[in-house]
Amino acid sequence: MKQYFSYFKWMFIVLGVLAVITGVVAAANALTADNTYVRGNKEAPEQRVYDYADVLTSAEEKDLEELIAKRESQIGCDIVLVTIDESLYDIYGITDDTDANWEWSITEYAETFYLDNNYGFDETGTEGDGALLLHNWHPVEKGLHVAHGGKVWDHYSDSMIADLLDVIYDKAKDDPYEAYKYYVENMYREMSGKASAINLNPFILFIIAVIVAAIFIATHIKPKEGSKTTTSSTYVENGSVKFNAQRDELINKYVTKRVIQTSSGGGGSSGGRSSGGSRMGGGSRRG
Amino acid sequence: MVFKCKNCGGNVVYNPERHKMHCPYCDSLESEQKETTGESLTTCINCGGPIEVNEFTSASQCPYCDNYIIFDERVTGEYTPHLIIPFVFSKERVKLLLRDKFKSCVFAPSDFLSEAKLNSMSGMYVPFWMYDYHVRGVFDGQGNKIRRWRSGNTEYTETSVYHIYRDMEVDFDKMPVDSSDAMPDATMDLMEPYDYKALEAFKEEYMSGFFAERYNQDALAGEPRAVDKAKKDAESILKQSISGYVGVHSALNNQVTLQRTDTNYALLPVWIYNYKYKGEDYRFHINGQTGKIIGKVPVAAKKVWGYGATVFASLFTIMMLVRQLLLMF
Numbered sequence: 001m002k003q004y005f006s007y008f009k010w011m012f013i014v015l016g017v018l019a020v021i022t023g024v025v026a027a028a029n030a031l032t033a034d035n036t037y038v039r040g041n042k043e044a045p046e047q048r049v050y051d052y053a054d055v056l057t058s059a060e061e062k063d064l065e066e067l068i069a070k071r072e073s074q075i076g077c078d079i080v081l082v083t084i085d086e087s088l089y090d091i092y093g094i095t096d097d098t099d100a101n102w103e104w105s106i107t108e109y110a111e112t113f114y115l116d117n118n119y120g121f122d123e124t125g126t127e128g129d130g131a132l133l134l135h136n137w138h139p140v141e142k143g144l145h146v147a148h149g150g151k152v153w154d155h156y157s158d159s160m161i162a163d164l165l166d167v168i169y170d171k172a173k174d175d176p177y178e179a180y181k182y183y184v185e186n187m188y189r190e191m192s193g194k195a196s197a198i199n200l201n202p203f204i205l206f207i208i209a210v211i212v213a214a215i216f217i218a219t220h221i222k223p224k225e226g227s228k229t230t231t232s233s234t235y236v237e238n239g240s241v242k243f244n245a246q247r248d249e250l251i252n253k254y255v256t257k258r259v260i261q262t263s264s265g266g267g268g269s270s271g272g273r274s275s276g277g278s279r280m281g282g283g284s285r286r287g
Numbered sequence: 288m289v290f291k292c293k294n295c296g297g298n299v300v301y302n303p304e305r306h307k308m309h310c311p312y313c314d315s316l317e318s319e320q321k322e323t324t325g326e327s328l329t330t331c332i333n334c335g336g337p338i339e340v341n342e343f344t345s346a347s348q349c350p351y352c353d354n355y356i357i358f359d360e361r362v363t364g365e366y367t368p369h370l371i372i373p374f375v376f377s378k379e380r381v382k383l384l385l386r387d388k389f390k391s392c393v394f395a396p397s398d399f400l401s402e403a404k405l406n407s408m409s410g411m412y413v414p415f416w417m418y419d420y421h422v423r424g425v426f427d428g429q430g431n432k433i434r435r436w437r438s439g440n441t442e443y444t445e446t447s448v449y450h451i452y453r454d455m456e457v458d459f460d461k462m463p464v465d466s467s468d469a470m471p472d473a474t475m476d477l478m479e480p481y482d483y484k485a486l487e488a489f490k491e492e493y494m495s496g497f498f499a500e501r502y503n504q505d506a507l508a509g510e511p512r513a514v515d516k517a518k519k520d521a522e523s524i525l526k527q528s529i530s531g532y533v534g535v536h537s538a539l540n541n542q543v544t545l546q547r548t549d550t551n552y553a554l555l556p557v558w559i560y561n562y563k564y565k566g567e568d569y570r571f572h573i574n575g576q577t578g579k580i581i582g583k584v585p586v587a588a589k590k591v592w593g594y595g596a597t598v599f600a601s602l603f604t605i606m607m608l609v610r611q612l613l614l615m616f
Contacts, residue, residue: 003397004593011601018608025615200613205606213599217591220393226581230479232523235516240458241524251429252448260440 037076040122044078050113053083053137055176064177067184075191077152078119078130081180082110085137102141103284110134110147111280120149126280131156133183135172143286144169153281155190161283169285288357289332290319290495298333298354300496303374303575308492319492326359343467346412346499357494361501368489370417370553372481374410374497374575381408381558384578385571393594396564396587404562410575412499412554413470416506417461418513419549422521426453428537430529451535453528457521461486461551464512466502470557470572472512477581478574481555485576489554499554506550518543 005012048068049061056064068079088105089097110132120128129150136142144165148156156164164186171179290299290308297312299319308319326332328340336351345361348354362368376384382405389400398404434445461483465475502509521543529535556575561568564585571582 004597007393007594008597008601011597011605015601015605015608018605018612022608022611022615025612029615200606200610202607202610205610206603209599209603209606212602213595216598217595220391220594221586221591225583226477226579228477229579232520232527234480235459235462235520236524237458237460240456242456243453243528244456245452245454246528247450247452249450249452250447251450253445255443255445257444258442260437260442 036073037121039073041078041118041120041124041128043118043124044120045117048072048078048080049180050080050082053085053135055083055135055137056180057177060177064180064184067181071184071188072121075188076121076129077150077187077191078121078128079184079187080114080117080119080130080132081135081183082113082132083135083137083176084109087138087141088136089141097140099286102143102286103145105141106134106136106143106145106284107147107282109136110145110282114147114149114280122150125149131187133168133180135168135176135180143284145282145284147280147282149280152187152191156281158283160190162285165283165285169287288321288323288326288359288491289354290492291322291333293318293320298352298495300355301373301493302496303377304380306373308495319495321491323359328358328360332356343414343469343500343503344498345501346494346497348498355495355497357491357499362489362491362494362499366501367552368414368554369551370486371412371489371493372483372485372553372555372576373487373493374556375485376556376558376573376575376578378406378408378410378558381560381573381575381578384573384580385560388580389584392584394586394590395584396590399562399564399585405560408558408560410497410556410558412494412497413475413557414466414500414502415463415553415555416466416502416509416513417463417551417553418459418506418510418517418547419461419551420459420513420517420545421548422457422459422517422543422545424453424455424457424521424525424541424543426451426525426529426537426541428535428541430532430535432531433533449532451529451532453525455521455525455528457524458548459517459520461553462513462517463553463555464509464516465555466504466509467500468503469500474570474572474581478555478557478572478579481574481576486553494554497556502552506552510547514545517545521545 047065049056049064051061064081068081072079088109089095089101092105092108094101094105113134114130114132115125118124119130119132122129126149129152131146131148131152134145134147136144146161146165164183167186168179168183171182291297292299292310292313292315294315295310295313297310299308299310302309305316307316309316310318322332324332329337331338331349331352331354333354333356334349334352336349338347338349338356340347340358344358345366346355346357349356360366385405386400389395428451430449430451432447432449434447436443463479463481465472525543558573558575560571560573560582562571562585563569564587567585569583569585571580573580
C-alpha cells in the first residue's frame with residue numbers, strides 16, 4: 001500500500017489540487033449572480049419549437065422548449081426551431097426545381113417566419129439577436145436552412161453554418177430530437193464562448209483515459225529477461241583473424257530493361273453558391 | 288577446509304569490495320588461517336553438525352554454525368580449477384543493482400525486492416570449461432551486384448555475377464561452457480561475457496563466503512556446445528567479409544573446421560536470487576563480476592488491475608475537472 005501511494009503521489013496531488021480549485025470556483029460561481037440576459041423584445045411569442053412535420057414527440061418538444069428557454073437567457077439570443085413537411089414551390093408558385101429556386105424558397109420561408117413572428121432577443125427585425133432552424137422534411141424539397149440576425153449573424157461564418165447543418169443533417173436521419181438539441185447547444189457553445197471547453201466530450205476523455213491506462217500497463221508489464229551481449233568476435237584472440245584467400249571474380253554480367261508506365265492525373269474544381277436578395281444571414285443544405 | 292580468524296576464531300570470508308579476506312566478526316583483514324583437520328562431506332569441520340551436500344558441491348555453508356566450508360577433495364587433484372574470476376559485486380551491491388534494474392517493474396509483487404527476500408540471495412562459483420580453438424573457414428559461392436539507372440521512360444538493371452572465395456583462419460580464446468547441471472545452459476550463455484583480464488590462477492581463499500561446485504562433466508562431454516559456438520562465430524566473421532552483394536548463395540562445399548588447442552577449468556562468479564510467487568519459482572542470475580542480470584520478473588495480476596484502474600480513474604477525473612473548470616470560467 002505504501003508503495004502504491006508513493007508511486008501515484010504526484011497524480012494524487014494534482015488530482016487533489018484540481019478538485020480543490022474546481023470546488024472553490026464552483027462555490028464562487030454559486031455565490032455570484034448568474035450572468036443572465038434581460039430580454040428587450042416583448043413582441044415575440046413564447047413558443048420556440050414549431051414541429052409542423054411532427055417528427056418530435058410532445059415530451060421532446062417540451063424538453064427542447066425548456067432547454068431553449070434556459071440557453072436563451074444565458075446567451076441573449078432567440079433560438080427558434082421549425083419543422084415542416086410541405087412543398088414551398090407550391091406556396092411560392094415555383095415550377096422549376098433548380099438549386100437556386102430551392103435555396104430561395106427555403107430562405108424566404110425561414111426569414112419570413114422569423115421576422116413575421118417578431119423574433120430577436122433584444123429587438124425585432126433583422127438586427128435582432130437570434131437564429132431560426134428550418135427543417136423541411138418534404139420528400140422532394142427536403143433540406144435545412146438556418147436564418148440568423150444580429151450578433152448571431154456577426155459570430156457565425158458561412159463555413160460554421162455549413163458545418164452545423166452537416167451535423168444536424170446526419171444526426172436527424174437517426175434521431176431528429178438529438179439533432180435539434182445539438183443545434184440549440186451549438187448556439188449556446190458558440191454564443192457563450194465556451195465552445196472549446198464543451199468540445200471536450202466526456203466520452204472522448206473516457207476513451208483517452210482507457211488508452212493511456214492500456215499503454216501504461218503494456219509498457220510496464222514487459223518482463224525484463226536479459227539479452228545476449230556477446231558478439232562473434234568476443235572470444236577472438238586479438239589480431240588472429242587471417243585471410244589466406246579473399247577473391248571476388250566477375251564471371252557474368254547482363255542488363256535487363258523495363259518501360260516505366262506513367263499515369264496522368266486529373267483535377268476538379270468546386271465552387272460555392274451564393275444567394276442574393278435575402279434579408280438575413282444564413283445558409284442552407286439540401287438533401 | 289575452513290578459514291578462521293587468527294584474532295577471534297571467526298569465519299573469515301572473501302570480501303569483493305576490499306579484494307581481501309575479511310573477518311566479519313572482528314573486522315580484521317588478511318587474518319585467515321586454513322584449517323583442514325577432521326574434514327568430511329557429511330559433518331561440519333567447524334561445529335560437527337550434519338551437513339548435506341550433493342555429489343558436485345565443492346563449497347557450502349553449515350546450516351548450524353553458518354561457517355563457509357570448502358571441501359578439499361573437490362578442489363584438489365583432478366578437480367583443481369586452473370583459473371578463477373573472484374566476485375567483484377558483494378551482496379549489498381547486487382541488491383542495489385536489482386532494485387535499480389527492476390524499479391520500473393511496478394507490477395512485481397510487493398516483497399519481490401524486499402530486504403528479507405534479497406538477503407536469501409547466495410553467491411556461487413559455477414564450474415566452466417574454457418576451450419581454445421584454431422578455426423579454418425572456407426566459403427566458395429556466388430553473389431550479385433546490382434546497378435540501376437533510368438534513361439527516358441526506360442529503367443535498366445545491370446546484374447554482375449561474382450564468384451566469391453574466402454579462406455580464413457581465426458583463433459578463439461577460452462570459449463566458455465558451464466559444467467553444472469543445476470545451471471540452465473541458456474541462462475549461463477546469457478551471463479557472458481566475463482572480463483578475462485580478471486582471470487587469476489585458482490586460490491581457495493576466494494571461495495570462502497560462497498557456494499561452489501566442481502565440474503559435473505569432463506571437458507570432452509562439455510565440448511559440443513563450445514564447438515557449436517565457435518563454428519557459429521567463425522561463420523559470422525566469414526559472412527561479414529562478404530559485403531555489397533545480394534543473393535549470396537553457395538553451391539559448393541563450404542566448411543568450418545576446428546582444432547582444440549587448449550582447455551582450462553575455471554570457476555566463474557554468479558549470484559543467485561530465488562523468488563517464489565504463487566507456487567512458481569523465479570530465478571535470477573547475476574554475473575558476479577559484471578553485474579549483468581538475467582531473469583524474468585513475476586507479475587502480480589492484482590497490481591496490474593489496481594495500478595491500471597488508478598491511472599484510468601485519476602486521468603479521467605483530472606480531465607473532467609479541467610473540463611469543468613473551463614466551463615466555469
